[in-house]
Amino acid sequence: MLASPLPAVLPGPGGTDYARYMRTNELLALQKEPAEWVHPDELLFQIVHQSSELWLKLTRSHLTRALAHMGAEQVGAAELLVDRAAEALRLITEHLRILRSLPPAHFAVIRPALGNGSGFESPGWRLLRTATTELDIAFSQLLSSLRVTALDVYRGQPSDPLYRLAEALVAFDERIALWRAEHYSIATRVIGQGVLGTRRTPVDSLAALISHRRFPTLWEARTALTLAASHGICPARGQA
Numbered sequence: 001m002l003a004s005p006l007p008a009v010l011p012g013p014g015g016t017d018y019a020r021y022m023r024t025n026e027l028l029a030l031q032k033e034p035a036e037w038v039h040p041d042e043l044l045f046q047i048v049h050q051s052s053e054l055w056l057k058l059t060r061s062h063l064t065r066a067l068a069h070m071g072a073e074q075v076g077a078a079e080l081l082v083d084r085a086a087e088a089l090r091l092i093t094e095h096l097r098i099l100r101s102l103p104p105a106h107f108a109v110i111r112p113a114l115g116n117g118s119g120f121e122s123p124g125w126r127l128l129r130t131a132t133t134e135l136d137i138a139f140s141q142l143l144s145s146l147r148v149t150a151l152d153v154y155r156g157q158p159s160d161p162l163y164r165l166a167e168a169l170v171a172f173d174e175r176i177a178l179w180r181a182e183h184y185s186i187a188t189r190v191i192g193q194g195v196l197g198t199r200r201t202p203v204d205s206l207a208a209l210i211s212h213r214r215f216p217t218l219w220e221a222r223t224a225l226t227l228a229a230s231h232g233i234c235p236a237r238g239q240a
């Protein structure tokens, strides 16, 4: 026999504490109603974007917390938060996959309903750009305060906390590139090649963004190691 439900005790709108805590009434009212759709696939399109914005909000929050830990030289705590932020990017990259099933003819109907709205206006991605710039500066400052360079870090032990944090930042950067690769692939699959986006940006220019790096020093250090090794200079200081 099912136990009778317990009464809601939290304040706020909604008939249950789940609805009140999760704000499900407000959340589920954020998508267009069927009567407003120009095409039923609008729900898919809106939900993928809206859920991505939520995960990006979480990503930004984690990067801000990582920044504070970096400022306090709490390297391990910063690494954990950057790792979790990277996992959120992996999830939104997976989200993109469902848009492969969006027929180009359906999207052509939806597109005018977007007005001049473009992914370049995504608040989540804008905040991510700011957050990664701040992290890049903070990591450089951390290296300076410890009197080491990125090259010194990579010539050291992979188990060193600073090495691990550097790798977490590189993995995060890779996650951005992987999202962009998937996004470019989906965008061209849905709207084709050689056309303009809603912001009048050539869709193919999205491909150039894939190689853009948010933590360039950490990539340059790898290049320097490879070049040094090709000149016979031993790249590693310690054991692997």
Ligand code: HEM
Pocket: 048, 049, 052, 053, 096, 099, 102, 107, 117, 118, 119, 120, 122, 125, 180, 183, 186, 187, 188, 190, 191, 196, 197, 198, 199, 200, 201, 202, 203, 206, 209
């Ligand atoms: C049918 C699916 C999609 C298509 C056809 C598409 C198409 C495009 C195009 C053509 C651009 C270039 C700018 C413009 O002129 O509008 C763009 C940029 C962008 N879009 Fe999408 N997009 C899709 C889904 C998404 C989703 C789900 C997101 C998630 C938030 C997103 C986020 C972005 C971002 C952040 C940019 C800026 C470029 C960057 O930083 O890499 N897009 N998109």
